[in-house]
Amino acid sequence: xxxxxxxxxxxxxxxxxxxxxxxxxxxxxxxxxxxxxxxxxxxxxxxxxxxxxxxxxxxxxxxxxxxxxxxxxxxxxxxxxxxxxxxxxxxxxxxxxxxxxxxxxxxxxxxxxxxxxxxxxxxxxxxxxxxxxxxxxxxxxxxxxxxxxxxxxxxxxxxxxxxxxxxxxxxxxxxxxxxxxxxxxxxxxxxxxxxxxxxxxxxxxxxxxxxxxxxxxxxxxxxxxxxxxxxxxxxxxxxxxxxxxxxxxxxxxxxxxxxxxxxxxxxxxxxxxxxxxxxxxxxxxx
Numbered sequence: 001x002x003x004x005x006x007x008x009x010x011x012x013x014x015x016x017x018x019x020x021x022x023x024x025x026x027x028x029x030x031x032x033x034x035x036x037x038x039x040x041x042x043x044x045x046x047x048x049x050x051x052x053x054x055x056x057x058x059x060x061x062x063x064x065x066x067x068x069x070x071x072x073x074x075x076x077x078x079x080x081x082x083x084x085x086x087x088x089x090x091x092x093x094x095x096x097x098x099x100x101x102x103x104x105x106x107x108x109x110x111x112x113x114x115x116x117x118x119x120x121x122x123x124x125x126x127x128x129x130x131x132x133x134x135x136x137x138x139x140x141x142x143x144x145x146x147x148x149x150x151x152x153x154x155x156x157x158x159x160x161x162x163x164x165x166x167x168x169x170x171x172x173x174x175x176x177x178x179x180x181x182x183x184x185x186x187x188x189x190x191x192x193x194x195x196x197x198x199x200x201x202x203x204x205x206x207x208x209x210x211x212x213x214x215x216x217x218x219x220x221x222x223x224x225x226x227x228x229x230x231x232x233x234x235x236x237x238x239x240x241x242x243x244x245x246x247x248x249x250x251x252x253x254x255x256x257x258x259x260x261x262x263x264x265x266x267x268x269x270x271x272x273x274x275x276x277x278x279x280x281x282x283x284x285x286x
Contacts, residue, residue, distance in 0.1 A: 091120065
């Protein structure tokens, strides 16, 4: 088998995007979160980005499952719901690609999907990814988490083809499952988005190495907008929103506090890295 870049469906996009990754401190108060998100979006728009990405649970972050059920959005029969409709308006008004890191989407049997939604500059719902790997863990020194009690897992890998490159969609705990990201790379992804609400304990231990590893092993940019601070009592988020290049270098980061990080992605450099060190072109052992 060959080792050419064509084996990985690599196509150089016509232009390099400027990406904004937003760090939020979301809470159970949807109105507060909408206000915070709008302020941070305006801060990002002042720098003329092409893509703006928000973190997981951007407009609702609660410990009560009833809050998610009451505020669940839908895409059946056309997108609808206050959160989705507002974000559609924002994307169209700003003429940007806007990634809602995750929103609660209606499911079955009193459960929701934790879904990442990509809106086009026309305000259309361009792509939807339902979180596959749910956060069911017990962390020493922290607490037990059981996301699957309220959330149904997704089943489909979603790599969105846009004028600014192919964008691999994922959410938070997905980062620990490298096979997902290799599927994005095999589909020709140039950038991987990992909106997150990492805990302070796991973030301190693993956020740095995992974000950089996903970039290096897949030779993609990683854009990881994150939650920071405490959304409610008993939960503390790691923050450290960052953008990582395909060589594993952190080219933009915000450790704590709400705000925006920006970076101009260089797909020519991405191409050079893949040409010099073609790890994606080699076939995996079976």
